[in-house]
Amino acid sequence: MPTDQAKQTAAAAQGATPDKLLSSIHKISSLLTRTISLDKILTSIVKETCLVFGFTRMAIFLADKDRRLLECCYIHGFNAQDSQRARRFPYRLGDQDCVETRVAHQGKTVFVKDYLSDPRMTAIDLTVSRIMGRVSTIAVPLKIKKDVIGLITADKDDVRLKLTQKDINAFSTFANQASIIIENARLQAQNQQKIKQLLTLQEISKKTSSTFHLGKLFQVISASALQLTKASSARLFLLDDEGKALSMVSSSGPAIKDKKRLRLKLGDAVAGLAAHAAQTGAPALINDAAPDRQEPRFDGAVAQLAAPLISEKRVLGVLHVASDQSGAFSEDDLKLLMIFAGHSASLIKNVRLYGQVMTERNLRENILESSPNSIISLNLRKEISSINRRAEEMFGFKRKEVLGKKAAMVFDQEIAHIIDLALDDHAVVNRKEINPNHGATALGVTSSLLRNHQSALIGAMIIVRDLTEEKKTDELIRRIDRLTSLGQLSAGIAHEIRNPLASIYFNVQLLAKKLPASDPTHSLLGDTQEGVNRIRTLVKGMLDFAKPSPPSLKHDSLPRIIHESIALMESQLRKNKVEAALHFEDDLPDIVCDPHQIQQVLINLLINAMDAMPDGGRIDLDARFAGAGPCGEVTLRCTDHGVGISPENLGKIFNPFFTTKPEGTGLGLSIVHKILEQHQVAAEVTSQPNQGTTFLLKFPACRIERPRCTVTPF
Ligand SMILES: Nc1ncnc2c1ncn2[C@@H]1O[C@H](COP(=O)(O)OP(=O)(O)O)[C@@H](O)[C@H]1O
Ligand SMILES: [Mg+2]
Numbered sequence: 001m002p003t004d005q006a007k008q009t010a011a012a013a014q015g016a017t018p019d020k021l022l023s024s025i026h027k028i029s030s031l032l033t034r035t036i037s038l039d040k041i042l043t044s045i046v047k048e049t050c051l052v053f054g055f056t057r058m059a060i061f062l063a064d065k066d067r068r069l070l071e072c073c074y075i076h077g078f079n080a081q082d083s084q085r086a087r088r089f090p091y092r093l094g095d096q097d098c099v100e101t102r103v104a105h106q107g108k109t110v111f112v113k114d115y116l117s118d119p120r121m122t123a124i125d126l127t128v129s130r131i132m133g134r135v136s137t138i139a140v141p142l143k144i145k146k147d148v149i150g151l152i153t154a155d156k157d158d159v160r161l162k163l164t165q166k167d168i169n170a171f172s173t174f175a176n177q178a179s180i181i182i183e184n185a186r187l188q189a190q191n192q193q194k195i196k197q198l199l200t201l202q203e204i205s206k207k208t209s210s211t212f213h214l215g216k217l218f219q220v221i222s223a224s225a226l227q228l229t230k231a232s233s234a235r236l237f238l239l240d241d242e243g244k245a246l247s248m249v250s251s252s253g254p255a256i257k258d259k260k261r262l263r264l265k266l267g268d269a270v271a272g273l274a275a276h277a278a279q280t281g282a283p284a285l286i287n288d289a290a291p292d293r294q295e296p297r298f299d300g301a302v303a304q305l306a307a308p309l310i311s312e313k314r315v316l317g318v319l320h321v322a323s324d325q326s327g328a329f330s331e332d333d334l335k336l337l338m339i340f341a342g343h344s345a346s347l348i349k350n351v352r353l354y355g356q357v358m359t360e361r362n363l364r365e366n367i368l369e370s371s372p373n374s375i376i377s378l379n380l381r382k383e384i385s386s387i388n389r390r391a392e393e394m395f396g397f398k399r400k401e402v403l404g405k406k407a408a409m410v411f412d413q414e415i416a417h418i419i420d421l422a423l424d425d426h427a428v429v430n431r432k433e434i435n436p437n438h439g440a441t442a443l444g445v446t447s448s449l450l451r452n453h454q455s456a457l458i459g460a461m462i463i464v465r466d467l468t469e470e471k472k473t474d475e476l477i478r479r480i481d482r483l484t485s486l487g488q489l490s491a492g493i494a495h496e497i498r499n500p501l502a503s504i505y506f507n508v509q510l511l512a513k514k515l516p517a518s519d520p521t522h523s524l525l526g527d528t529q530e531g532v533n534r535i536r537t538l539v540k541g542m543l544d545f546a547k548p549s550p551p552s553l554k555h556d557s558l559p560r561i562i563h564e565s566i567a568l569m570e571s572q573l574r575k576n577k578v579e580a581a582l583h584f585e586d587d588l589p590d591i592v593c594d595p596h597q598i599q600q601v602l603i604n605l606l607i608n609a610m611d612a613m614p615d616g617g618r619i620d621l622d623a624r625f626a627g628a629g630p631c632g633e634v635t636l637r638c639t640d641h642g643v644g645i646s647p648e649n650l651g652k653i654f655n656p657f658f659t660t661k662p663e664g665t666g667l668g669l670s671i672v673h674k675i676l677e678q679h680q681v682a683a684e685v686t687s688q689p690n691q692g693t694t695f696l697l698k699f700p701a702c703r704i705e706r707p708r709c710t711v712t713p714f
Contacts, residue, residue, distance in 0.1 A: 038185040042074040045178045050076070053163075053171060055154040057134075059086060061100060062142070062150035062182070068093060070104055070150065082132055098124040100151060103139040107148045109172050110139045111163060136161040138168065140175040144183050152178065197336050200228055205343050214351050218250035221319070221344045226252040228340055229305060229333045231321035236344075237264065237274055238309075238317035246278055246318060274320040277306035281315050283341075285334050288326040303328040307337040309345035316345050374464040377450060382407045382423055385459060394464065412436045415445060415462065422447040422460040433467060442467040475651075482655060490542040490656065497539050505532050541667040544600075551594030551678050558623050558634055558699065559584045561595050565602040577616025578609070585624040591634050591699040597675045604668040605638045605695055611661060612642025612693060625701060632701045637694055644689040653685065 046058045057077035061070045070091040075083045096102045103110050112118050113136050115129040128134065137155040141148045152175050155161065163171070204224040211217040218236050226234035233253030237246035246264040264275045277284050287303045301322030309316040319341045323329065368375055374391035378384055384402050392399060397410065408416040414434040421427045431444040444465040452458050512525045566580050573580060609619045622637040645653060652658045654673045659666035676683050680700065687693040
């Protein structure tokens with residue numbers, strides 16, 4: 001409190017009761033620094049003032065925030081009826097028709113010594129004086145700087161006040177003190193209200209921030225808006241994707257009666273305040289929707305407040321609160337709802353993003369888990385951070401056994417090296433073929449670097465693909481491709497050759513007949529005929545290869561077909577000093593095949609085996625049953641002990657026209673291949689140069705009772 005003012009007050013009141021005055025001033029001033037309710041402050045002021053100046057009645061009036069009315073906010077010493085009247089009927093500040101309004105308007109103290117003789121008194125003043133039994137009064141303005149915030153009136157019932165100018169000055173000084181205290185208390189109350197609201201906001205924000213379910217979040221937002229603004233209803237609307245309409249996603253308070261209000265089209269005349277806020281991106285407040293106003297009432301609400309939810313400069317929706325009490329919302333409520341709407345907008349955005357992230361994560365995990373390739377990720381310390389199911393199968397370990405372990409301890413040297421390359425040198429490989437532990441399995445390894453969203457390196461990923469099957473298939477496709485195109489070519493050539501060859505053959509025969517037996521040209525014709533015969537064999541082979549007739553399948557015994565083939569070859573075998581040693585397992589099941597074609601296969605294999613043993617030898621034919629496949633297989637091993645096939649030729653022997661023999665056609669094995677293919681019989685060849693060669697044929701076995709094993713030609 002300014003000490004000068006205190007001294008002044010003391011001096012002004014010296015003529016009356018200086019001790020009392022000083023102690024009163026002290027008491028009142030001490031209120032300045034304390035947090036105390038306005039009501040208590042006013043009681044203290046009135047008590048002290050009455051004590052000092054001997055007043056019996058006192059009233060304090062304060063201007064409302066619009067400065068339209070003077071409202072009685074504290075009254076002391078009046079009877080019940082007068083008190084009630086004073087509180088119920090505020091003075092209108094605009095009409096300067098009585099002492100109170102004049103004082104408030106002019107900001108000057110008025111002392112009325114005697115109502116009846118004072119010429120300034122109006123009819124209203126006289127009426128008031130009569131009703132209240134008031135003969136004199138003092139009315140002092142309450143001022144903050146130059147602003148009048150209200151006034152204090154005091155009297156002594158029907159006793160005339162005897163106040164000196166000093167007393168009046170002292171009372172005015174009192175009033176000045178009172179003004180400051182009242183204003184302080186008001187500000188304090190406002191601050192407390194704001195602090196309370198902010199605390200509520202903070203609490204609500206905490207509550208909403210822990211919600212990750214969008215539907216629940218919407219509900220919490222509307223309930224919180226209701227709590228924050230003390231409205232009677234709160235709705236949360238979200239803007240549709242096209243930005244053309246608002247749809248209600250949650251509400252708190254009584255259910256909406258007007259169902260049309262669940263969806264508001266922007267730009268629609270009756271869409272109301274919420275739509276307006278969405279369109280302008282600014283909050284809007286209506287505190288007294290008069291019935292004649294254009295503004296549509298929201299379910300009969302008188303006061304409405306709408307705050308847009310804005311995230312990254314885009315309106316997501318609107319928070320709308322309504323009340324059936326006029327003037328329910330203050331500017332503070334509007335600011336508060338704006339802050340909360342902003343918070344809600346970022347929460348909705350985050351929860352939506354969270355949802356998207358979760359969906360994407362699940363999708364990614366599903367893709368990883370169902371991948372036919374092994375996928376392994378590693379951190380910068382080369383520790384395994386994730387592996388998928390295929391990796392568990394391929395490498396034969398369990399996820400929990402290897403997670404967090406160093407890659408070098410888990411994987412073989414070659415893979416560990418690829419990981420080192422990626423993480424140490426940032427060098428990646430693409431489908432690098434490796435054969436772990438020098439085994440038959442071929443793996444294709446692809447590495448890549450893992451980076452976070454800021455492009456910082458966080459690890460590496462290894463994709464391992466089993467190439468074994470792929471390679472087999474590739475080889476098969478390549479072979480079939482070659483065979484098909486060569487087959488087509490051969491068929492064309494063979495067809496073209498066949499007719500002229502027939503006429504050459506016919507003419508040579510004719511010529512031979514016409515020539516006398518002694519003619520030396522006979523030997524020339526004999527050579528020609530031999531040559532033509534050779535070409536005919538070749539053409540037949542080419543045609544057999546190109547268009548082998550479809551197998552006519554039946555159940556037959558493989559040993560029987562083998563016996564028959566050997567019988568056909570018998571004289572040749574004998575001539576070449578080759579012995580065929582047969583080993584057949586007892587009770588071999590039948591195979592389904594075209595016996596003539598299988599005979600053709602066997603004869604080709606026998607001829608090749610004989611050719612491989614120019615000095616004679618033994619061919620082992622070994623047929624047995626193997627339990628693999630749905631019905632098992634009958635396997636036939638045809639082994640010779642001849643020259644063998646060099647590794648570089650092994651892949652070529654089934655190619656048409658591939659031959660190492662001066663007189664060979666190179667068509668035998670391609671026909672064998674074609675026939676076996678039509679029978680769905682797998683063939684494998686192993687050979688060691690100068691030791692011999694084995695052809696292994698695997699026929700699907702078939703017991704007659706099992707129709708599911710019927711082989712269909714393709
Ligand atoms: N049992 C075998 N031992 C050694 N080499 C073989 C054997 N069978 C096939 N070959 C090789 O495969 C080639 C192709 O055989 P094939 O298609 O029957 O044609 P051809 O017998 O007319 O040469 C032969 O020339 C030979 O080099
Ligand atoms: Mg041959």
